[in-house]
Amino acid sequence: MQMTNLERFLKRLEGAEEFRKREGRPFITVTYAQGVDGSIALNSPHKIQFSGPDTQRLTHRLRATHDGILLGIGTVLADDPLLTVRLVAGPNPRPIVLDTHLRIRKDLRLMNRTDCKPLVITGPAPPRIQLRHIVNTGAQVIECPLNTEGRIDLRAFVRAIATMRPPMARLMVEGGARVISAFTAAQLVDFFIITITPCMLGGIKAMELPHPDFPYYVELNGLAVDPMGKDVVLWARPTWQDIQKKMGLD
Numbered sequence: 417m418q419m420t421n422l423e424r425f426l427k428r429l430e431g432a433e434e435f436r437k438r439e440g441r442p443f444i445t446v447t448y449a450q451g452v453d454g455s456i457a458l459n460s461p462h463k464i465q466f467s468g469p470d471t472q473r474l475t476h477r478l479r480a481t482h483d484g485i486l487l488g489i490g491t492v493l494a495d496d497p498l499l500t501v502r503l504v505a506g507p508n509p510r511p512i513v514l515d516t517h518l519r520i521r522k523d524l525r526l527m528n529r530t531d532c533k534p535l536v537i538t539g540p541a542p543p544r545i546q547l548r549h550i551v552n553t554g555a556q557v558i559e560c561p562l563n564t565e566g567r568i569d570l571r572a573f574v575r576a577i578a579t580m581r582p583p584m585a586r587l588m589v590e591g592g593a594r595v596i597s598a599f600t601a602a603q604l605v606d607f608f609i610i611t612i613t614p615c616m617l618g619g620i621k622a623m624e625l626p627h628p629d630f631p632y633y634v635e636l637n638g639l640a641v642d643p644m645g646k647d648v649v650l651w652a653r654p655t656w657q658d659i660q661k662k663m664g665l666d
């Protein structure tokens with residue numbers, strides 16, 4: 417019998433521990449839901465569930481197969497997500513928040529989970545009082561160097577979680593837009609799983625690569641497509657194409 421795209425992906429994940437040892441970082445899956453106009457959220461504070469129940473279940477299934485699930489502090493503050501696996505049976509991945517200035521708050525739902533406390537990735541020498549507040553909740557804080565834009569250096573971060581105890585071999589990046597863009601620009605994506613849902617939100621676009629000097633665009637290889645309820649799911653490996661080499665139209 418033919419394997420489904422999910423089964424094929426899970427097979428690929430079986431090699432994640434070998435990948436971690438070889439590459440010194442986890443296998444990174446970027447997954448998110450967008451409207452057909454590329455928006456992942458409204459341009460307003462209103463939070464809406466625009467993808468259907470089938471793809472929401474798929475997201476939870478994917479969460480259960482990764483060691484860590486990562487969001488930027490922008491999404492954590494805007495949406496106050498729980499990041500558990502509620503719609504399927506399976507283990508909860510460890511929540512990870514990229515938070516350069518330790519803006520995370522004690523009252524957020526992530527911070528009050530009893531099963532597992534988040535890993536908060538912050539810049540060097542965070543404010544001591546805030547650090548104490550956050551550590552007192554049981555959350556683990558890891559200090560990482562910053563990149564030239566003054567945000568967490570993603571290569572240093574992925575190396576850190578690949579060598580921590582226990583090491584993470586499978587990282588799922590769920591968003592938001594700035595985080596998806598940053599992982600893509602840093603060429604730190606091994607697999608994209610993108611839900612496209614039949615709506616146009618006219619809102620925050622999933623991805624904006626640094627311009628004008630970013631020399632690549634992303635091509636999706638081995639593309640597989642699954643209709644799933646009202647949505648469509650794309651499964652693909654990215655490669656980064658040199659814009660200079662592709663310039664000039666016939």
Ligand SMILES: NC(=O)c1ccc[n+]([C@@H]2O[C@H](COP(=O)([O-])OP(=O)(O)OC[C@H]3O[C@@H](n4cnc5c(N)ncnc54)[C@H](OP(=O)(O)O)[C@@H]3O)[C@@H](O)[C@H]2O)c1
Pocket residue numbers: 447448449450455456457458487488489490491492494495514515516517519566567568569570590591592593594595596598620
């Ligand atoms: N449809 C979906 O699947 C989906 C999934 C997730 C989120 N969303 C939506 O996305 C929206 C939020 O997106 P967003 O772009 O505002 O926020 P975000 O990507 O969640 O968080 C961005 C913030 O993370 C911090 N950060 C630290 N290091 C970083 C790095 N190296 N690169 C990028 N960011 C880094 C920065 O804040 P500091 O400088 O303060 O650290 C940055 O402003 C929300 O509306 C949410 O609903 C949609």
